[in-house]
Amino acid sequence: MRPEHLEQLYTLSQPALHPDGAWAVVSAKRQSFAADAYVGQLWKVPLEGGSPARITRGFSDGAPKVSPAGNLIAFLRGGQGSPPQLAVMTATGGEPMVITDQKLGVAEFVFSPDGKQIFFAAAQPEEGRYGTIDGVAPAAEDPRHITSFQFQMNARGYTEDQRVQVFVIDTPDPSAEPPIAPIGRAKKAAGENAPKLLPEARQLTSGDYDHINLSPAADGVIVISARHEGRDNDLRADAYLVPADGGDPKLLNEPIPGHILSVEAAAISGDQLYLVAVDFGETGQGYAGSNPGLYVLPAQGGVPTRISDTERWYINALNPVPAADAAVLVIANERGNGKLLRVTADGTMTPIPTEDGAAVHGVAYAAGKVVITAANGDTFDEVSDVTTQSRRLTDFSADFRAAAGVLPAAETIATSGDGYPVHGWVVKAANYDPAKSNPVMLMIHGGPFASYGSYIFDEAQVMAAAGYTVVMCNPRGSAGYGQRHGQAIIGDLGNLDHQDIIAFLDHALATVPGLDADRVGVMGGSYGGYMTAWLLGHETRFKGGIVERGYLDPAAFVGSSDIGWFFVKNIHGADTAEWERQSPTTYVDKVVTPTLVIQSEQDLRCPIAQALRYYTELKLRGVDAELLVFPGENHELSRSGRPLHRKARFEHILTWWAKHLPINA
Numbered sequence: 022m023r024p025e026h027l028e029q030l031y032t033l034s035q036p037a038l039h040p041d042g043a044w045a046v047v048s049a050k051r052q053s054f055a056a057d058a059y060v061g062q063l064w065k066v067p068l069e070g071g072s073p074a075r076i077t078r079g080f081s082d083g084a085p086k087v088s089p090a091g092n093l094i095a096f097l098r099g100g101q102g103s104p105p106q107l108a109v110m111t112a113t114g115g116e117p118m119v120i121t122d123q124k125l126g127v128a129e130f131v132f133s134p135d136g137k138q139i140f141f142a143a144a145q146p147e148e149g150r151y152g153t154i155d156g157v158a159p160a161a162e163d164p165r166h167i168t169s170f171q172f173q174m175n176a177r178g179y180t181e182d183q184r185v186q187v188f189v190i191d192t193p194d195p196s197a198e199p200p201i202a203p204i205g206r207a208k209k210a211a212g213e214n215a216p217k218l219l220p221e222a223r224q225l226t227s228g229d230y231d232h233i234n235l236s237p238a239a240d241g242v243i244v245i246s247a248r249h250e251g252r253d254n255d256l257r258a259d260a261y262l263v264p265a266d267g268g269d270p271k272l273l274n275e276p277i278p279g280h281i282l283s284v285e286a287a288a289i290s291g292d293q294l295y296l297v298a299v300d301f302g303e304t305g306q307g308y309a310g311s312n313p314g315l316y317v318l319p320a321q322g323g324v325p326t327r328i329s330d331t332e333r334w335y336i337n338a339l340n341p342v343p344a345a346d347a348a349v350l351v352i353a354n355e356r357g358n359g360k361l362l363r364v365t366a367d368g369t370m371t372p373i374p375t376e377d378g379a380a381v382h383g384v385a386y387a388a389g390k391v392v393i394t395a396a397n398g399d400t401f402d403e404v405s406d407v408t409t410q411s412r413r414l415t416d417f418s419a420d421f422r423a424a425a426g427v428l429p430a431a432e433t434i435a436t437s438g439d440g441y442p443v444h445g446w447v448v449k450a451a452n453y454d455p456a457k458s459n460p461v462m463l464m465i466h467g468g469p470f471a472s473y474g475s476y477i478f479d480e481a482q483v484m485a486a487a488g489y490t491v492v493m494c495n496p497r498g499s500a501g502y503g504q505r506h507g508q509a510i511i512g513d514l515g516n517l518d519h520q521d522i523i524a525f526l527d528h529a530l531a532t533v534p535g536l537d538a539d540r541v542g543v544m545g546g547s548y549g550g551y552m553t554a555w556l557l558g559h560e561t562r563f564k565g566g567i568v569e570r571g572y573l574d575p576a577a578f579v580g581s582s583d584i585g586w587f588f589v590k591n592i593h594g595a596d597t598a599e600w601e602r603q604s605p606t607t608y609v610d611k612v613v614t615p616t617l618v619i620q621s622e623q624d625l626r627c628p629i630a631q632a633l634r635y636y637t638e639l640k641l642r643g644v645d646a647e648l649l650v651f652p653g654e655n656h657e658l659s660r661s662g663r664p665l666h667r668k669a670r671f672e673h674i675l676t677w678w679a680k681h682l683p684i685n686a
Contacts, residue, residue: 291347
């Protein structure tokens with residue numbers, strides 16, 4: 022894979038199934054260098070007979086849902102330079118009608134159970150901000166008066182002046198004659214009685230709270246929100262029922278003594294309400310590395326009961342999908358991959374078989390049929406029917422495979438210094454030759470409570486195609502191997518994780534013929550940037566390092582990062598001396614390895630000051646260091662940044678390695 026192949030990588034939405042289970046609909050989006058944007062449309066995917074077909078032609082159509090009666094498809098339509106709005110079309114085809122005009126766009130939506138209404142969430146800008154007054158540019162807005170800890174969020178910016186609120190709209194008939202705007206004498210005569218061009222949307226929530234992750238209920242919509250007293254001092258979030266006819270939201274999950282939950286997702290199946298939540302203990306400020314769990318309670322509300330094993334299961338933060346017999350379908354992280362589970366209210370968890378090595382990203386259920394979107398060892402996202410056995414229904418990756426090919430990831434397990442197993446993968450370079458000296462690239466994931474998987478990964482494919490054999494693993498601190506594995510490094514970063522990563526690298530060097538231990542580079546982002554900088558301060562074996570969007574200076578993280586108010590003491594402990602001991606910047610005087618620092622200007626998770634100080638400290642000590650800064654980007658540059666920036670990022674990375682770790686040295 023080369024940087025220009027980014028245009029051929031499709032990302033699929035959560036699938037939606039027609040109520041009779043005959044077909045699914047998904048959004049397929051890709052990067053466009055010409056538009057420097059993500060473009061895509063909706064596709065109808067038959068489960069039996071026929072081929073997938075594009076059914077819309079918008080610039081950026083996404084997040085489709087089929088109405089409960091199966092006669093409509095609703096989705097979000099974005100234009101070039103304009104935010105997404107809610108659109109509706111008949112399921113048999115025809116021109117969609119856009120039915121909202123929210124200033125900052127619509128974030129998400131759901132149909133009511135009877136399909137007569139659509140609930141949607143949209144950020145509401147404070148008057149005078151975000152272009153609500155013509156001629157008032159961002160730099161000319163009034164000052165912000167801040168009195169809270171939680172006032173910003175990566176990829177969003179300030180939050181208190183653009184709270185996400187819930188609206189309801191009557192479902193329109195897209196086959197009806199469209200309203201016509203009167204002009205001239207007709208407009209004057211109509212006055213206030215002129216026909217409205219858009220259906221009326223009624224706002225159901227208000228206040229200094231966000232309302233997200235909508236899920237349908239019989240008499241309203243379920244949302245996730247932090248509306249409790251003291252919400253600024255903890256990470257608690259709850260499930261609320263917002264009545265369709267207005268009225269105060271009703272708290273559904275009653276408190277559990279000694280356990281403050283951060284609810285992430287919710288859904289009703291039968292007479293049960295299922296929640297995905299993280300238990301943040303008595304303080305509500307979290308235990309790093311805690312597995313999100315699945316909880317159940319009566320649909321009308323009550324005290325939640327955890328039904329997933331705390332140690333084993335990491336339940337992904339997607340709304341559970343209602344299935345037959347009051348069960349739900351959920352996705353769990355297991356050994357780096359997304360595993361599909363059917364769960365009943367008594368806690369019975371039944372795995373639903375998918376392709377070996379598949380990373381399930383989305384799931385839908387209807388009429389006994391189950392479809393998923395998943396990445397695999399040889400594809401990016403595809404739709405599969407897994408009702409009885411896994412059967413791929415799409416092949417959006419065909420052009421990519423034809424143009425770039427896919428280099429396989431070989432699974433392997435190393436043994437750390439204390440005997441602990443370390444799971445990971447090796448992707449051999451395109452020009453790998455066991456009889457020659459092959460350069461190696463050690464890649465380190467972010468998190469730390471995240472993971473690599475066996476599915477195709479663009480970063481590894483680019484580096485392997487360029488001639489580097491990629492080594493990547495899930496050391497202690499990673500997700501998907503049990504809660505003890507995830508929490509093993511808390512309060513002592515740079516110890517067991519360092520040990521595991523180096524053990525896995527040495528294992529690959531010893532067991533894969535031709536890998537050159539004297540020609541190794543290291544790179545990583547976020548926590549991966551932390552560990553790269555940490556290794557560079559403790560090892561001299563690498564020919565070069567790339568520290569990207571790194572967490573590099575814990576003390577400076579407090580107050581500058583969107584999570585800095587709690588994260589540092591959560592992961593290092595309360596002792597500031599430990600913050601210093603576990604800081605990569607403390608050991609910058611030990612670094613002798615050429616280092617490229619990559620940073621985004623609008624990163625609020627690991628702010629640019631982290632990178633600027635680290636880079637400057639390297640330069641002051643005479644280290645061969647370079648800084649690459651991307652304007653307008655945030656912490657998600659490598660995953661969802663502007664296409665031309667993502668392409669440029671890969672090009673700069675390859676140029677750096679060509680200089681410091683040439684393929685044919």
